[in-house]
Amino acid sequence: MIETNDLSKQFHNFWAVEGVTVKVEPGNILALLGQNGAGKTTTVRMLTSLLKPTRGWARVAGYDVATHGNEVRASVGVLTEQHGLYTRMNAYEYLEFFGQVYSLTPQARKVRSDYLLEYFGLAEAAKRRIGEYSKGMRQKLALARALMHEPPILLLDEPTSAMDPESARLVRDEIARLKSSRRSIVMCTHNLVEAEALADTVAIIYRGRILMQGTLDELKQNILGPVEYEARLAEAWSPNGLNLPAGVTMQQVDGTRLRFQVQQPRDANPLLVGVLAEGRAPVLVFQEVPRTLEQAYLKVMTDAQEGAHAG
Amino acid sequence: MLAKLTPVLIVARRELKDQLRDWRVLFPLLVLTLVFPFLMLMIAGGVVDFVNEYGADLVIDSLVPFSILLIGFFPNTISLVVALETFVGEKERGTIEPLLSSPMQDWQIYLGKLLVGVLTPLIASYLAITLYMVMVSRLDLNMPPPGIVVQLYILTAGHAILMVSGAIVISVQSTSVKAANLLASFIIIPVAFLVQGESVLLFWGSGRILWLALVGVIVLSTLFIRMGIAHFEREYLLGREIDTLNLRWIWSTFWTFFRSGTRQDGSWHRRAVLPALRRLVMPSLVMLALLLMGGWMGYAQVTTSAPEFIDGSVRSIDDLREQVSDMPVAQGMNGVEISAPFIFLNNVRATAAMFLFGAVSFGVLGILFYMLNAGLIGGILSLFAYVGVSPWLLFSTGILPHGMFELPALLLSGAAVLHMAVALVTPQTGKSMGEVFIFLIADWAKVFIGVIVPLLLVAAVVETYVTPILLRSALNW
Structure with a gap:
């Protein structure tokens, strides 16, 4: 598990991270979203015990990052922003080296590196110098390094950047598998579709502070307002005189589309559908209006930037 | 204790492999190891002939200890380039963060790099000295007394440790390879002076004082190593990016x-x-x-x-x-x-x-x-x-x-x-x-x-x- 409270880091007079409080249970993924320089990497470095918090605390796999650096680092697999590969080594030697660093037995090293090289499609290139690898191959190898010692905690900075769609899919599948094996994962990403697909909770970080955090549904609800539903009609139809149930408001009438905002969908939707049927509305489809994490993120960022300009 | 040294050897082994695959390190090291002893013999012969033309009574044999000192010194200077970039070079290439994110302790990473930094040039120096001594013996020149030869071998090791430990301190504290290379003169110049001083002692024939010089070199090296480990901070290695001299901050x-x-x-x-x-x-x-x-x-x-x-x-x-x-x-x-x-x-x-x-x-x-x-x-x-x-x-x-x-x-x-x-x-x-x-x-x-x-x-x-x-x-x- 990862738990932080008021985690803050100051460099000279600049607060790179301020008051970050998060909790990532085993089997959960937290996506940290934010602009470049928002404080994501600094947060990850504090969680790896590479940077000492100026204020607050963090516990990773039960160890305090400020006092048990080595234990924390032994429990964490990190995919760093830069791949950090030794280009004169080959992939096999590279994983062997990190297997030794993490005190794996020779047999475990062989099993793990064979599995990871095979899984990420690097087995054929395993004896080639890393310097000859493409960007995507390097990214996969760096991820393999982070997974080599099967850590209970994973800190992944842009895990699928620079990858082709197939490789990215492969990596996403692996992350999902790791999640199901009860690992706590923090993922920094600019890929909002990926975050939406994988994350259980999302934290949006801006200038070192978390602006919003919660599950995807909570974020959408809090940022974009109540869920909207749309009734698509077979022909133009006037909703005048429609007696809407409590907690439902009409948002938009657009020819053959009606849009409603619903406070309590579970209770109100059956009633709403009934009202539409009673009014003989020619309904073809009744569905939730899709809302993406991207919409929520962009709204938060726009509000934050406007607030910063105004302030 | 042995278990604690294992990570040191793991880091050292990787560093050594890396060095042996880098032609920019290997080529000058090989040249200095194999060519310099021949060159030194020729130069010494030339110097003796030249000064004797003007009435000096110098024999090439008296230059042998001095030549050994120099032959041992030069491969060490090349290795300085490698030692200078051990940490800051990895930082520039982005390979330092995965290493620092590992559970190894600071001193283990530090000593692993120091070990290879010292060993590679030292092996080259010893090979060069041995090659030179073989040539000296085949030319029927007088070999220095065994005590002096032992002193020279130990002094060469002392120089290697002193230079590399100083270079690694610079490497940890520098923000770029360029800055580290510029600071290298703070090592090369004092050690060059030291070698000159030791040469004088060799000509002077004061073995006892040479031992004292050796003790001084070892004490300084130990202090450098201690200082390097004391100020080895993962945070500063990752945190500092800016090279400019900030006088206002100072x-x-x-x-x-x-x-x-x-x-x-x-x-x-x-x-x-x-x-x-x-x-x-x-x-x-x-x-x-x-x-x-x-x-x-x-x-x-x-x-x-x-x-x-x-x-x-x-x-x-x-x-x-x-x-x-x-x-x-x-x-x-x-x-x-x-x-x-x-x-x-x-x-x-x-x-x-x-x-x-x-x-x-x-x-x-x-x-x-x-x-x-x-x-x-x-x-x-x-x-x-x-x-x-x-x-x-x-x-x-x-x-x-x-x-x-x-x-x-x-x-x-x-x-x-x-x-x-x-x-x-x-x-x-x-x-x-x-x-x-x-x-x-x-x-x-x-x-x-x-x-x-x-x-x-x-x-x-x-x-x-x-x-x-x-x-x-x-x-x-």
């Missing part, structure tokens, strides 16, 4: 430490100087012991060698008076007015120099300078004792009156040097090495301005106007 940091939060309300002595003095309590006790030891060594040395070097020319106090008549204190005793400002400035310069020498040598030169002063006092007492004057009488009338001010000033200067040396090789959490250094300079400046300078001022006045009178009456001069 000054404001110094000023903050120097003032220690005081305003112009007269509390500076209480709030800034007193805490600095408290930090010097332990070093002062050590320096007091060294003062007594230096004084005793000076006294004993002069007592032993005075009959030999005085050579019968000084048998009484009057003879001595004649011999030392040009010394300031004797001038005062002879009725010639000596200048208090001269004495004051001289002492201020000496105490400042002690700190400066100490700052660039882990305190070694500063403390030697300090002990030299103590030895000088002991020597003078011994000299007077030799001509029948009680050393206690001389001390109480000729040294104590101004010494009660000057000696504490000297002792505090020495303590500040020792304190700095210890602080530099001690881990300082939350401070960069630059901050530690500025803090130490500020601490010294507080004690220097707040205590040492006033003490020296009083001492100079007493030495000018009181000591000569007391001494004259005590010695009937």
